[in-house]
Amino acid sequence: MADGGLWARLRGLFRSRAAGGDRLDVDELRDRLDEAYRSQSRLLSQVRRGVADVATSRKRVEIQLASLRRQIETAGQEARGAVDRGDDDAARRALERQVTLEKAAGELESRHAKLRSEEERLTDSAAAIERQIEDFRLRKDTLAARASAAQARSEIQQATAGIGATAGEVGRLMAEAERHTRELEATADAVDELMDEGLIARPGESQEEALLRRFDEALEGGADGPHQISQ
Secondary structure, eight states, rough: OOOHHHHHHHHHHHHHHHHHHHHOOHHHHHHHHHHHHHHHHHHHHHHHHHHHHHHHHHHHHHHHHHHHHHHHHHHHHHHHHHHTOOOOOHHHHHHHHHHHHHHHHHHHHHHHHHHHHHHHHHHHHHHHHHHHHHHHHHHHHHHHHHHHHHHHHHHHHHHHHHHHHHHHHHHHHHHHHHHHHHHHHHHHHHHHHHTTTTTOOOOTTTHHHHHHHHHHHHHHOOTTOOOOOOO
C-alpha cells in the first residue's frame, strides 16, 4: 500500500497552515505522524492475521487430503482383493467408494491450490507493507527532527529580532538613567556643600547648631578676620 495519500494530506496541511498564518506546532506534527505510523502498523497486523488464517486453512485441507488419499488407497486395495476373491459386488462397491473419494480429493486439491495462492499473495502484501512502514518510520523520524530544528532556529531568530527591535529603546532608557543619575549625584554634591558651609543642617544637627558651626568656621577662616554671616 503506497503512502502517497498520507503525504499529500500532510503537504496540504502545511499549505493550509501557511496560507492561514497558523504555525504547526512541532509536538502536534509529531503526534500526527505517530498516529499515521500506528494506523499503518495496525493495517500490517491485520494482513498478518489474514496470512495466519489462510495458512491454518491450508494446513487443515492438507490434513484432509492426506486422510482421503489413505482412504482411496484402502478402497483400491479392497477392490483388488474382492476381484481376486471373485466377489464382483464387493469389488464394485469398493471401486464406487474409491471414485467418490477421488472426486472429493480433487475438489480439496483445487481448494488447496487457491489457499496456497492466497497465502502467497497475502505474504507478499505483508512484506511490501512492512517495507513501506519502515520507510515511513525513517521519513517520519527525519521530518520530526527537522521540524524540531526549524522551530528552534525560528525561535532564536525571533528572539534575535526582538532584541534588535528593542535595542534603541534600551539605549534611550540607559541614557535617561545615566542623566538622572548625574542629576542625583549633582544634587547630592550640592547638599554636601551646603551642609559643609552650614547653610543647611547635617543629619542629627539642628539649624542653630549649623549656624554656630558656620560661625566657628568663619572665625577660623584666616588672617582677613571673620567673614560676614548673613541670616
